[in-house]
Every structure is written in C-alpha cells, then in structure tokens.
Amino acid sequence: MKRLVKGGRVISPAQNLDASVDIVIEDGKIVQIGPDIMCPEAELIDAAGLVVAPGLIDMHVHLREPGLEAKEDIYSGSRAAAAGGFTTIACMPNTKPVIDNAILVSGLIRQGKLEGAVNIKVIGALSKGQEGKELAEIGDMIYAGAVAISDDGHWVNNAKLMRLGLEYTGMFHKTIISHAEEDSLVAEGVMHEGAVSAMLGMKGRPAVAEDIAVARDIMLAEYTGASLHVAHVSSRGAVELIRQAKQRGVKVTAEVTPQHLALTDADVTGFNTAMKVNPPLRSRDHVEALLEGLKDGTLDILVTDHAPHAFEEKDVEFRYAPSGFAGLETSLGVILTALYHTGQFTLPEIIRFMSARPAALFGLDGGQLIPGAVADITLIDPDREWTVDSRNFYTKGKATPFEGKKLKGKAVATIVAGNLIMQNGEVKI
Numbered sequence: 001m002k003r004l005v006k007g008g009r010v011i012s013p014a015q016n017l018d019a020s021v022d023i024v025i026e027d028g029k030i031v032q033i034g035p036d037i038m039c040p041e042a043e044l045i046d047a048a049g050l051v052v053a054p055g056l057i058d059m060h061v062h063l064r065e066p067g068l069e070a071k072e073d074i075y076s077g078s079r080a081a082a083a084g085g086f087t088t089i090a091c092m093p094n095t096k097p098v099i100d101n102a103i104l105v106s107g108l109i110r111q112g113k114l115e116g117a118v119n120i121k122v123i124g125a126l127s128k129g130q131e132g133k134e135l136a137e138i139g140d141m142i143y144a145g146a147v148a149i150s151d152d153g154h155w156v157n158n159a160k161l162m163r164l165g166l167e168y169t170g171m172f173h174k175t176i177i178s179h180a181e182e183d184s185l186v187a188e189g190v191m192h193e194g195a196v197s198a199m200l201g202m203k204g205r206p207a208v209a210e211d212i213a214v215a216r217d218i219m220l221a222e223y224t225g226a227s228l229h230v231a232h233v234s235s236r237g238a239v240e241l242i243r244q245a246k247q248r249g250v251k252v253t254a255e256v257t258p259q260h261l262a263l264t265d266a267d268v269t270g271f272n273t274a275m276k277v278n279p280p281l282r283s284r285d286h287v288e289a290l291l292e293g294l295k296d297g298t299l300d301i302l303v304t305d306h307a308p309h310a311f312e313e314k315d316v317e318f319r320y321a322p323s324g325f326a327g328l329e330t331s332l333g334v335i336l337t338a339l340y341h342t343g344q345f346t347l348p349e350i351i352r353f354m355s356a357r358p359a360a361l362f363g364l365d366g367g368q369l370i371p372g373a374v375a376d377i378t379l380i381d382p383d384r385e386w387t388v389d390s391r392n393f394y395t396k397g398k399a400t401p402f403e404g405k406k407l408k409g410k411a412v413a414t415i416v417a418g419n420l421i422m423q424n425g426e427v428k429i
C-alpha cells in the first residue's frame, strides 16, 4: 500500500533539506520525495501547515521490563513514545533482573517487536547486576543486538572496571553511556546543592560530583581510545570538560534532557516529588551553560530520560520519593516551547538533536528522509498550543514536572515503517 505525505514543510537535517515537498511511502520505505507529487492510488496524509520530520529517536528511556511493570512496560512505554512523536526508543538496563546478558537482550528485542508500538532498541549493562564489580556479557549482548552499554542509574565507581568496559566495548565499536555522578558526593542528596537546598534544608547533590565523574570518564576514554557518551549532562563544569575533550579529539559525545534545559532547582521549592530527578534540576547558571553547549555542538543530542514510577512510589515525602518521571509525552512540546519559541534554536537544529544525530551516533535506521530510507516519520505542529494533563498519558508513570503547563508545539502524527500509528494524540495500535 502506498501513502502520500502531502503539503508539509519537510525538514531532514542529514540532507540539509528544508523544503515544501511531498513524500511517497511504499512497503515501509520512502520511495520518492519531490514537489507537487501526484499519486492518486496512494492514501493521502495531509501535512499542510505541518513540519514533516524524520521520526524522533530517544536514546534514554526506562521501559522497566523485565520486573518493574508496575512502573511501565514495553506496551505502555512504547505507546507513550508514539504519542510523543518518537519512532525509535532505546531502553536502559536498570531493570529487575538487570539486562546484563544476551538472553535478556534478545528476549527484549523479540518482545519489543511483538508488543512495541515503535522500534525498541536495547542497551545492555556494563557490569553484572549493575553492581560495578565485574563486567557483564558485553560481547554477547552486542552480538544479540544491544546498541550501547551502560550502567545508567549508577556511576561505575571502580575506575579499573570502567577502563576494561571501555576497552572491551570499544573492540565492538560500540559506546559506553555513563551516568556521571560521583557516588560519595551525592549519597543521600535529593536535589541540587546550592542556595535553594540550603534554604529548604535539604541534602544536596553538588555539581562538582558530576564534574569529577565526567573528568575521570573522559580521561579513561582518552587513554583507551574508546568512545564515551555522557548521559543527561546537567552541570556547567561537565559541559566545559566535554567541550575541551572534543577539541583534543577524544571520542566523547553527550546528551541533555528537556527538564534540565527548562527547569531549575527553584522549581523544587514546592516539594513536588515530580521535580525529583537524577542528576538534579540545577541553578540558572548551569542551565545557561547547557544551552551554550547545545548551541556550539558540545552537547550532541536531546533525550528524555523517561523514568516512570508507580503513583504510590511518588506519593510520599520528597526525601523518600524515587528519582525520575515520565518524559516521552512532554519532551517535544517542552523543547519547542523552551528552545524554538524563545528564538534560541531553529526547527532544523532541534530535529537534528532529536533524530538525525542520535541515529548517526548509534548507527540506527531512520533519522533521515531520503528515498530508500525506512519510512519513520513524525508530523509536528510547531504552533499547536496544549496543556499538559497526565490523565491523558499513555505511560503508567503519571508524575511530570510539567503538569498543567501550557506548551506550544506537538507531534500530531507518528509513522513507523510506513504505518500511521498515532494521529492527533491517539495511538492506533
């Protein structure tokens, strides 16, 4: 069956394409792109007034399978992804049991194909049980299809293990994604350490904990020649360290989340547990550094760090609540509101961060609109105004720091391998 996406502004940063063209899809692939295409036999997808982008890709998602399905599962998480405009998501291994062997990786890939609304990629753990003691079955997991290796949720405290992990993962030309927060400095901390934590009397997680962890990881990446990707960068110091390392030619890349760009530690003053996340929301000065880093290419991609928890887990005092919250269904709206509608970033830049660049960095299909490419496409209305209401979320983890916020910009259709799986917020599969 053929489909014709007609009348939109097609933006594909990988091709430097930004033009009013139409796209013909057949058998799950893009077969033609050009102006004023007539194709009477095709089903029409009207994109007039919309941006047509390569499907959004999120390299940092907690799908919670196996074992933590009260928080999320592949079915609900992938539908949240579709609702948010994502066509590919990569899931983190901090599950129960931890995804640290090939059987789990291949099982999840299989389950993702059976139950997933979008493409599901799997990230394997660096250490067995994410205990930071001995390497997991890294080679086997990569052969089974793992797209990257990470102990996300934990810093790899043991430098020797991190060195071995980098050397070994590098042999397979894959990347280690580091959750960079030095343990001893953040232990028991619940928010960014600074004026606001002092005022609230809450134990802090200082930015220097992130700086130290990033510095060590960069040194090990430089020493081993292996590639390192820094997860959810949130501190000014980390941005500067990554900038300098890139200038030296170290194989380091980095990601940043909407929450770390759009919120600050001042948002924690209401003790709303939906504001609790690791690394913590930081002060304005750090946010400015993240925006500068994104602008000059120090930070490569945008990710959600979608980290859903069950309602009752978040419905406790701030100190006792787990860190993390849902992000898939608010990410694009928050980014367009905070970055595009403020005039700081263009749509092609944002689409590069959310699709073209993650596809290129992690060697994934998609990320471009070109004949022959898989027809993973997101239709975006950059001017659609809407109010965040978690009751409408597909994710099980309803906590969001953006509850009740008015946003401008939304994905209005998601196409995966040529199939229209989400339209106007409704997921159809």
Ligand SMILES: NC(=O)N[C@@H](CC(=O)O)C(=O)O
Binding pocket: 062, 094, 152, 153, 154, 179, 276, 277, 278, 279, 305, 307, 308, 322, 323, 324, 325
């Ligand atoms: N980012 C978060 O705040 N939470 C993550 C784990 C983690 O990275 O700490 C989670 O899996 O819940």
